[in-house]
Amino acid sequence: MTGLWVLAATLVAAAAVGVLLKARNGRVREAKPAVRELPGPVAAALDPASAVTLVQISTTFCAPCRHAKAVLAPLAERTDGLHHVELDVTNQPEVAQSLAVLRTPTTIALTPDGRELLRVGGVPKGPELLAALQPHLTTRTP
Numbered sequence: 001m002t003g004l005w006v007l008a009a010t011l012v013a014a015a016a017v018g019v020l021l022k023a024r025n026g027r028v029r030e031a032k033p034a035v036r037e038l039p040g041p042v043a044a045a046l047d048p049a050s051a052v053t054l055v056q057i058s059t060t061f062c063a064p065c066r067h068a069k070a071v072l073a074p075l076a077e078r079t080d081g082l083h084h085v086e087l088d089v090t091n092q093p094e095v096a097q098s099l100a101v102l103r104t105p106t107t108i109a110l111t112p113d114g115r116e117l118l119r120v121g122g123v124p125k126g127p128e129l130l131a132a133l134q135p136h137l138t139t140r141t142p
Helices: 002-024 040-045 063-077 093-098 126-136
Strands: 028-030 052-058 082-088 106-110 116-121
Touching (some): 040 052, 040 082, 052 063, 063 082, 063 126, 106 126, 116 126
Antiparallel strands (some): 028 116, 052 106
16 A cells, blocks of 8 residues: 555656646746856857847757747747857857756847847747847837
Protein backbone atom coordinates (compact mmCIF):
# COMPACT_ATOMS: atom_id res chain seq x y z
CA MET A 1 0.00 0.00 0.00
CA THR A 2 2.89 2.38 0.74
CA GLY A 3 4.20 1.90 -2.79
CA LEU A 4 0.84 3.01 -4.17
CA TRP A 5 0.97 6.23 -2.12
CA VAL A 6 4.53 6.93 -3.27
CA LEU A 7 3.48 6.39 -6.88
CA ALA A 8 0.47 8.70 -6.50
CA ALA A 9 2.58 11.41 -4.84
CA THR A 10 5.21 11.14 -7.59
CA LEU A 11 2.57 11.48 -10.30
CA VAL A 12 1.01 14.53 -8.61
CA ALA A 13 4.43 16.16 -8.20
CA ALA A 14 5.34 15.46 -11.84
CA ALA A 15 2.03 16.90 -13.03
CA ALA A 16 2.55 20.04 -10.93
CA VAL A 17 6.06 20.54 -12.33
CA GLY A 18 4.74 20.01 -15.87
CA VAL A 19 2.00 22.60 -15.41
CA LEU A 20 4.50 25.09 -13.97
CA LEU A 21 6.96 24.61 -16.84
CA LYS A 22 4.20 24.93 -19.43
CA ALA A 23 3.00 28.18 -17.84
CA ARG A 24 6.51 29.66 -17.86
CA ASN A 25 7.29 28.65 -21.46
CA GLY A 26 7.10 31.61 -23.84
CA ARG A 27 6.36 34.15 -21.11
CA VAL A 28 7.61 37.68 -21.82
CA ARG A 29 9.74 39.05 -19.01
CA GLU A 30 10.90 42.62 -18.63
CA ALA A 31 14.67 43.05 -18.67
CA LYS A 32 16.45 43.39 -15.38
CA PRO A 33 18.49 46.58 -15.29
CA ALA A 34 22.04 45.44 -15.93
CA VAL A 35 24.97 47.19 -17.46
CA ARG A 36 26.98 44.69 -19.45
CA GLU A 37 28.87 44.72 -22.67
CA LEU A 38 27.32 42.63 -25.39
CA PRO A 39 29.37 39.75 -26.80
CA GLY A 40 30.81 40.40 -30.27
CA PRO A 41 28.42 38.14 -32.24
CA VAL A 42 25.40 39.76 -30.58
CA ALA A 43 26.65 43.31 -31.09
CA ALA A 44 27.35 42.50 -34.75
CA ALA A 45 23.80 41.15 -35.18
CA LEU A 46 22.11 44.39 -34.08
CA ASP A 47 20.39 46.28 -36.88
CA PRO A 48 20.92 50.03 -36.44
CA ALA A 49 18.06 50.74 -38.86
CA SER A 50 15.51 48.89 -36.69
CA ALA A 51 14.03 50.09 -33.42
CA VAL A 52 14.27 46.57 -31.96
CA THR A 53 16.36 43.54 -32.88
CA LEU A 54 15.11 40.17 -31.66
CA VAL A 55 18.18 38.02 -31.05
CA GLN A 56 17.14 34.38 -30.85
CA ILE A 57 19.72 32.31 -28.98
CA SER A 58 19.60 28.77 -30.40
CA THR A 59 21.59 25.57 -30.58
CA THR A 60 21.99 23.07 -33.39
CA PHE A 61 19.85 20.24 -32.03
CA CYS A 62 17.13 22.37 -30.42
CA ALA A 63 13.71 21.42 -31.80
CA PRO A 64 11.82 24.28 -30.08
CA CYS A 65 14.31 26.70 -31.69
CA ARG A 66 12.81 25.90 -35.10
CA HIS A 67 9.34 26.70 -33.74
CA ALA A 68 10.61 29.97 -32.27
CA LYS A 69 12.09 30.93 -35.64
CA ALA A 70 8.76 30.10 -37.31
CA VAL A 71 7.07 32.58 -34.95
CA LEU A 72 9.70 35.33 -34.92
CA ALA A 73 10.74 35.53 -38.60
CA PRO A 74 7.22 36.27 -39.96
CA LEU A 75 6.56 38.63 -37.05
CA ALA A 76 9.66 40.64 -37.94
CA GLU A 77 8.82 40.60 -41.66
CA ARG A 78 5.41 42.18 -41.14
CA THR A 79 6.40 44.64 -38.41
CA ASP A 80 8.13 47.93 -39.13
CA GLY A 81 11.11 48.59 -36.92
CA LEU A 82 11.56 44.94 -35.93
CA HIS A 83 14.47 42.75 -37.04
CA HIS A 84 15.03 39.06 -36.20
CA VAL A 85 18.40 37.31 -36.02
CA GLU A 86 19.01 33.71 -35.01
CA LEU A 87 22.34 33.17 -33.27
CA ASP A 88 23.54 29.57 -32.93
CA VAL A 89 25.67 29.30 -29.78
CA THR A 90 26.45 25.58 -30.03
CA ASN A 91 30.15 26.31 -30.55
CA GLN A 92 30.10 29.60 -28.63
CA PRO A 93 28.84 28.78 -25.13
CA GLU A 94 30.59 31.86 -23.75
CA VAL A 95 28.07 34.03 -25.63
CA ALA A 96 25.14 32.36 -23.87
CA GLN A 97 26.96 32.52 -20.56
CA SER A 98 27.71 36.25 -20.85
CA LEU A 99 24.03 36.91 -21.61
CA ALA A 100 22.87 34.71 -18.70
CA VAL A 101 20.96 32.41 -21.07
CA LEU A 102 20.10 29.14 -19.37
CA ARG A 103 17.93 27.51 -22.04
CA THR A 104 17.34 27.56 -25.74
CA PRO A 105 15.53 29.09 -27.37
CA THR A 106 15.81 32.38 -25.56
CA THR A 107 14.82 35.53 -27.39
CA ILE A 108 16.26 38.86 -26.28
CA ALA A 109 14.83 42.15 -27.58
CA LEU A 110 17.58 44.75 -27.91
CA THR A 111 17.66 48.40 -28.95
CA PRO A 112 20.20 49.52 -31.58
CA ASP A 113 22.53 50.68 -28.79
CA GLY A 114 22.39 47.24 -27.13
CA ARG A 115 20.00 47.94 -24.26
CA GLU A 116 17.89 44.91 -23.36
CA LEU A 117 14.14 45.56 -23.42
CA LEU A 118 12.81 42.09 -22.60
CA ARG A 119 13.50 38.41 -22.97
CA VAL A 120 11.46 35.28 -23.61
CA GLY A 121 12.50 31.79 -22.53
CA GLY A 122 11.09 29.08 -24.77
CA VAL A 123 8.93 29.53 -27.85
CA PRO A 124 7.47 33.05 -27.79
CA LYS A 125 3.80 33.74 -28.25
CA GLY A 126 3.64 36.20 -31.14
CA PRO A 127 0.73 38.39 -30.01
CA GLU A 128 2.06 38.71 -26.44
CA LEU A 129 5.55 39.58 -27.67
CA LEU A 130 4.23 42.15 -30.13
CA ALA A 131 2.08 43.74 -27.42
CA ALA A 132 5.11 44.00 -25.12
CA LEU A 133 7.19 45.57 -27.90
CA GLN A 134 4.45 47.93 -29.09
CA PRO A 135 5.75 50.99 -27.18
CA HIS A 136 9.04 50.65 -29.07
CA LEU A 137 7.63 50.03 -32.56
CA THR A 138 5.25 51.11 -35.24
CA THR A 139 3.57 48.19 -36.98
CA ARG A 140 2.01 47.61 -40.34
CA THR A 141 -1.34 45.92 -40.49
CA PRO A 142 -0.80 42.17 -40.86
